[in-house]
Amino acid sequence: MAGSKPLSRFWEWGRNIVCVGRNYAEHAKEMGSALPAEPLFFLKPSSAYVREGSPIVRPYYCRNLHHEVELGVLIGRRAQAVPQDAAMEHVAGYALCLDMTARDTQEQCKKKGLPWTLAKGFGSSCPVSDFVPKEKIPDPHKLQIWLKVNGKLRQEGDTSSMIFSIPYLISYISHIFTLEEGDLILTGSPKGVGSVEANDEIEAGIRDVVSMRFKVVQGTEPRSLKGV
Ligand SMILES: O=C([O-])CC(=O)C(=O)O
Numbered sequence: 001m002a003g004s005k006p007l008s009r010f011w012e013w014g015r016n017i018v019c020v021g022r023n024y025a026e027h028a029k030e031m032g033s034a035l036p037a038e039p040l041f042f043l044k045p046s047s048a049y050v051r052e053g054s055p056i057v058r059p060y061y062c063r064n065l066h067h068e069v070e071l072g073v074l075i076g077r078r079a080q081a082v083p084q085d086a087a088m089e090h091v092a093g094y095a096l097c098l099d100m101t102a103r104d105t106q107e108q109c110k111k112k113g114l115p116w117t118l119a120k121g122f123g124s125s126c127p128v129s130d131f132v133p134k135e136k137i138p139d140p141h142k143l144q145i146w147l148k149v150n151g152k153l154r155q156e157g158d159t160s161s162m163i164f165s166i167p168y169l170i171s172y173i174s175h176i177f178t179l180e181e182g183d184l185i186l187t188g189s190p191k192g193v194g195s196v197e198a199n200d201e202i203e204a205g206i207r208d209v210v211s212m213r214f215k216v217v218q219g220t221e222p223r224s225l226k227g228v
Pocket residue numbers: 019020021022023024027031068099101106187188189
């Protein structure tokens with residue numbers, strides 16, 4: 001039963017990971033995508049979570065693993081068809097998240113009109129920081145999120161640049177499906193996404209709030225799938 005677990009360990013709840021795409025104009029531009037008129041969504045399985053101390057595993061079928069640093073919004077109270085002006089009452093807090101993306105796989109999926117699950121939903125595709133209660137963040141639209149690879153700054157974004165605000169996203173999603181306590185919304189990546197290789201170290205944070213580090217390792221092709 002989800003309610004018996006503390007929200008501070010939301011990654012153990014097995015709830016939905018709802019990701020928003022193209023929510024920063026400069027990232028949409030660097031991907032060659034048009035600006036969305038309505039939010040774009042996809043899901044990751046809850047087993048995609050990975051915590052500091054465990055590695056990010058590059059899937060065996062991926063030749064171009066990308067980092068995307070994103071603000072995560074944790075739902076603390078069931079949200080069904082909520083209006084924008086009540087949406088923040090459903091937020092328990094925040095976490096820094098990575099939307100790890102098999103970019104070459106995603107390009108293939110886009111070309112073939114296929115879903116992005118292989119590209120975005122593999123095990124360890126959702127590294128998350130410690131939970132930050134909402135009282136510690138007076139305005140989630142005034143945060144600087146950043147990401148370094150091997151000590152070099154790759155991404156730096158300001159959550160004020162989101163195209164769709166957090167209340168809008170919660171309201172919009174909650175009119176499509178009910179958001180449950182323990183669900184996490186990844187609010188999209190700012191510009192600067194790029195490749196990581198095995199043995200690279202990713203460090204990312206919300207300035208003055210939280211940071212985290214992850215090592216990248218190469219996954220191996222399962223023997224049982226060879227020749228399929
Ligand atoms: O793959 C993409 O670029 C879409 C996405 O997740 C984002 O904008 O954060």
